[in-house]
Amino acid sequence: MALALQAQHTFEPEDFELRRTIVKFAVLKKTEPAEAETAELASFEEAMLPHLDAAHNLARWLTRNEQDAQDVVQEAYLRAFRSFAGFRGSNGRAWLLTIVRNTSYTLLKKNRAVDLTTTFDEKIHTVGRESVSPATILQHAEDTELIRNAMEELPAEFREILSLRHQESLSYNEIGDILKIPIGTVMSRLARARGKLKEYLAARISQEK
Amino acid sequence: MNCQEITDLMDGYLDGELDALTSQKIEQHLRDCCTCEEAFEGHTALAHAITQRAPYYKATSELRQRVRSSLREATGANAVDGGARASRAPISRPTAEPRWVVFERPWNWLALAAAIVLGAIIGASFLPRLQQSGSGQFLATQLIASHVRSLMATHLTDVASSDQHTVKPWLDTKLDFAAPVVDLSSEGFPLIGGRLDYLDNRPVAALVYGRRKHFINLFVWPAASDEAKVPKTITREGYQLLHWADSDFNYWVVSDVNLNDLQLFKQQFETRTARH
Numbered sequence: 001m002a003l004a005l006q007a008q009h010t011f012e013p014e015d016f017e018l019r020r021t022i023v024k025f026a027v028l029k030k031t032e033p034a035e036a037e038t039a040e041l042a043s044f045e046e047a048m049l050p051h052l053d054a055a056h057n058l059a060r061w062l063t064r065n066e067q068d069a070q071d072v073v074q075e076a077y078l079r080a081f082r083s084f085a086g087f088r089g090s091n092g093r094a095w096l097l098t099i100v101r102n103t104s105y106t107l108l109k110k111n112r113a114v115d116l117t118t119t120f121d122e123k124i125h126t127v128g129r130e131s132v133s134p135a136t137i138l139q140h141a142e143d144t145e146l147i148r149n150a151m152e153e154l155p156a157e158f159r160e161i162l163s164l165r166h167q168e169s170l171s172y173n174e175i176g177d178i179l180k181i182p183i184g185t186v187m188s189r190l191a192r193a194r195g196k197l198k199e200y201l202a203a204r205i206s207q208e209k
Numbered sequence: 210m211n212c213q214e215i216t217d218l219m220d221g222y223l224d225g226e227l228d229a230l231t232s233q234k235i236e237q238h239l240r241d242c243c244t245c246e247e248a249f250e251g252h253t254a255l256a257h258a259i260t261q262r263a264p265y266y267k268a269t270s271e272l273r274q275r276v277r278s279s280l281r282e283a284t285g286a287n288a289v290d291g292g293a294r295a296s297r298a299p300i301s302r303p304t305a306e307p308r309w310v311v312f313e314r315p316w317n318w319l320a321l322a323a324a325i326v327l328g329a330i331i332g333a334s335f336l337p338r339l340q341q342s343g344s345g346q347f348l349a350t351q352l353i354a355s356h357v358r359s360l361m362a363t364h365l366t367d368v369a370s371s372d373q374h375t376v377k378p379w380l381d382t383k384l385d386f387a388a389p390v391v392d393l394s395s396e397g398f399p400l401i402g403g404r405l406d407y408l409d410n411r412p413v414a415a416l417v418y419g420r421r422k423h424f425i426n427l428f429v430w431p432a433a434s435d436e437a438k439v440p441k442t443i444t445r446e447g448y449q450l451l452h453w454a455d456s457d458f459n460y461w462v463v464s465d466v467n468l469n470d471l472q473l474f475k476q477q478f479e480t481r482t483a484r485h
Contacts, residue, residue, distance in 0.1 A: 037284040043444045045277070047468055052276065056268035070272050077276045078283055088440070090473040138251065141258035148264055165224065166259040172226045183226075191220040198255055 044084045048077065051093045054168055055100045061163045062104035064152055068111070076103040091174065098178045101160065108156065137201050150200040158193035165190060210234050215245050223252055348461075351408050353448050356426045356463040359404065359415065365424065366402030366417050376403040380414050388414035388429040388458065389482045396477040398425065418474070425464040425474060432459045440475075442468060451475060 055076060060069040076099045089095055140146055151159060157179075164170045164178065172186040179186070215238050221227045222235045239246045359365050368379040377390040380403050392400040398418045406415040406428065413430040432454045440453040451462040451471045460478075462471050 034284075039443065041280060041284050043442055043468065045280070046444060049273070049277075052268045052273055053265075056272060057266045060266035066266075069266070070275070073268065073272060074276055074279050078279060081280055081283065085439075088472065088476075090469045090476065092469060138254045138258075141254055142262065144262045144264065147258055147262040151259070151263055162259055162263070166256065167263065167265050172221075172224065187218075187221045187224075187226065190224070191217075194220065194252065194255055194259075197259070198251075201255075 040084070041081070044081050047092050048080060048084075048096055051096050054093055055096055057167060058097055058100050058160065058163055059104050061151075061159045062101065062156055063107060068107060072100065072103045072107055076100040079103060091177075093168070094170065094174045094178055097164070097168070101178060105156075136205060137198060140201065140205055146201065146204055150197055150204055153200055154193065154196055157189065158196055161186070161189050162193050162197070210238050212238075212242060212245055215239075215242075216248065219245075219249060219252055223249070223256055348409055349443050349445060349450055352426075352428060352450060352461050352463050353446060355406055355408060355415070355428070356448065359406075359417070359426060360424060365404070367404040369402040371400050371402075373400060376400065376416070379403060380405075384412055384414055386414075386431050386458075388416070390414075390416060391478065391481040393418065393474070393477050393481060396473075396481075398474050398477065420464065420466045420470055420474070423464060423466045425462060425466065425471070427474075427478070428461040428463070429458050432457060442471075444468070453479075455479075 052073070055073050056069060059072040059076070060066065063069050063072060076096070080096055080099045083099075087095055151162065154162070161175065161179065164175050170178070172183045175186045176183050181189070215235060218227060218231065218235060222232060225232075227235070239249055368376055370376050371392060371394065373390045373392045377388070380390065381387050383405050390400070390403065394400065398420055401417040401419050401424070403417065404415045406413050408428060409430070411430060413428050416427040416429065418425040418427060440451070442452070443450040448463055448465055449468050449471050451468070451474075453460050453475060460475075462474060464471060
């Protein structure tokens with residue numbers, strides 16, 4: 001635009017009205033995209049910033065690291081903003097969480113390829129599993145630290161589905177949309193995640209004994 | 210149902226995701242079978258423990274600030290380099306911008322002539338877009354004003370009826386086009402009535418819908434063929450505006466309900482009109 005402006009100044013038209021018009025819209029053009037973007041940003045923030053906690057919580061559970069979680073959230077919001085114009089749905093939270101999840105996986109794949117499969121050592125944890133009854137597990141259900149540690153040990157696909165269901169209270173339908181899996185799979189994966197968590201809790205309790 | 214089937218469906222039952230009939234069968238089974246009942250209690254307790262005890266990591270205010278400023282940076286950079294969003298890449302372009310060199314050279318007449326032609330081309334291509342944007346802003350102001358007036362004066366509707374077969378013929382006789390009218394009560398947007406309005410230098414149909422205790426004005430008029438069909442949203446003075454167009458009509462929705470509700474409204478409206 002600077003090029004065109006320079007040209008207009010060196011041009012000496014006889015019609016002064018015409019010249020004034022040209023200069024005027026050249027200046028307007030400079031401010032117009034900024035205003036449009038500001039308006040777009042305002043409507044994006046209004047729709048998406050309320051879900052910042054949900055975004056951070058999911059990123060935190062997936063990355064298991066505060067610094068990574070913050071990086072993911074920042075990157076996810078930028079990605080979301082870039083594709084916000086194409087967002088038609090009515091469920092902003094699920095849409096944003098899909099992006100947060102994809103961003104988290106990009107980071108996990110890059111940093112620690114091993115994380116995508118379970119890093120859990122079955123040998124250590126299966127010791128004494130049989131000796132812990134469900135009742136004992138329930139007695140320890142109040143232990144926040146125990147639950148957090150056991151949940152963090154789960155593979156990423158179990159961590160995310162437990163967080164989406166129990167912390168965001170999302171429906172199977174919404175979870176299926178975010179994870180790109182059918183509803184039947186949501187139910188069976190949740191069942192496996194809960195089963196595995198129970199197992200890990202039992203292992204930890206028997207270790208403590 | 211046997212115990213294995215119950216075990217398979219237990220998570221769905223626990224989460225309240227099963228249909229009523231299946232849930233009832235499971236309930237019955239749990240009353241009769243101690244083993245399953247016990248397993249279900251354990252399951253419920255575990256689910257409860259996760260909900261209650263697993264830490265929920267809220268975002269810190271620093272993160273909020275960081276996200277907001279990075280978004281601002283992204284838009285600010287865009288405004289300068291004309292919408293190319295490459296500016297977020299951490300590595301800056303290694304070569305100097307060649308266009309600045311132009312101004313350091315002495316002017317020659319050929320270059321000047323080329324610049325004038327280029328200037329004229331750029332000017333000509335931006336002028337219509339600018340006018341469009343200017344009129345878009347003006348239209349938004351008109352739309353909000355019309356929405357507010359309809360709520361202030363006792364002139365929300367000319368024809369108050371939740372029956373689309375009353376509202377539509379009334380509007381048809383007053384306008385030179387047949388606006389689509391559908392009642393969306395079952396979707397949570399009951400039709401309240403219709404009214405004539407004047408916008409964008411022409412008479413338009415205004416349909417009034419309710420959303421909980423709020424009102425939604427839907428303005429409809431025939432679409433000009435060269436108009437942009439991309440939906441857009443504007444937020445201003447606490448009002449949400451949502452615009453879309455199909456092959457026949459321009460639609461503008463104005464309300465103080467949130468944007469999600471308006472998006473839902475649009476979706477329902479489109480589904481219903483497509484069926485008619």
